[in-house]
Amino acid sequence: MTGAPLRWQQATVVEVRPETATAKTFRLRLEGPSGHLAGQHYVVRLTAPDGYTASRSYSVASPPDGSAEIELTVERLPDGEVSTFLHDELAPGDELEVRGPIGRWFVWEGNLPAVLVGGGSGIVPLMAMLRLGRRTGNAGLARLVVSVRRPADLYYAAELEGPDVTVVYTREAPPGDGRAAARIAASDLAPVVAAGATAYVCGSSGFADAATDLLMETGVDADHIRVERFGPSG
């Protein structure tokens, strides 16, 4: 399939807000409606005065809503050339170049059962899916299981209440959590795996391998598992 060429466009930062101590969400206004699907990403390109550029891909956290605004959540990597700039320099009113939306595989269109399994910052594209289901009246069609080390590492915490979300803490659970801190297990996934659901797994490579093995243990066919692994995106 040959799509329309993806062009670079100027995006304006309209809001920056922290998600955790090391993650921020950047709300960008594009030149026109984004037209993105839940799960897609954009490339951000920074250009220095001498023409040097650095680009990285970031998943969209906001659901498709017909608007010209998107939200990218970016984890600050200490050695990351792009993520440190975005975190330390970028402010509302700034412009930067973006290109997208990209990717037509790791996407959920909002009409079929989905199991979303994210590790750490891997929650970002899944959040677009969860939000899409909720805003189109299909809450519960997409069910999220997110794994984080401790409560302070959880992105979007205020939105992760509710029967369609399970948070798995691997190192330190909050007081009163019924589950002792431990790595994600088949017993965390089995209750949310619906018959015929497509699973979307996003996280580090190790997390993705562990989660796909567990999903297959609970009876999800390999053909129904889509994986997005986070490489370094400094």
Place this chain on the structure above:
Amino acid sequence: MARFTRGFAGRRTERDPRLPPGQYDVGTGWPVLTAEPTPKLDPATWSFRMEGQVAAPTTWTWDEAHALPPSTYSGDIHCVTTWSKLGISFTGVSVDTLLAAARPLPAATHVMAFCHTGYTTNLPLADVSDGKAWVVWEVDGKPLPREHGGPARLLVPHLYFWKSAKWVAGLRLMDHDEPGFWERNGYHDRGDPWLEQRYQGDE
């Protein structure tokens, strides 16, 4: 024309001439990027097949493939997600050796690499001929790890690395081009990193 980003200077000191535009040196790491679960493939039942527009469709077992003359690539690899890995070495068999056995028909212009997972990627025949492509089972002298495509993957290092299909099962020679998995999903049909052919519609 790119516009400057306020406050951005970049961190580069001197840029390694081995890095194509828009790429950065990932150093000693080697990211794993795949779209499907990592399969567990047993070399005992592994096979590689040349089929389609060839005079002699041929299948090699693991042992048969290893009995072919070995060939090593030493150089760099470039992922479309902007990392490059410099100075890496792979050993396996040259695709030229496999093509010589299967004998492409004159009509053959493109290949579809297909994998044990169902993944596919399309390439011009010229991009897998004349010393440009390998089927490899060793990296830096060690067996290719499963997450990097082991027991064997295609290696086409002059193109973005999604063309170097992991868990490769064979090449189907075609008399036309058609998009493979990522190519149907927005990525470029050829993927030359030096031309930054990342997405469909790029030059």
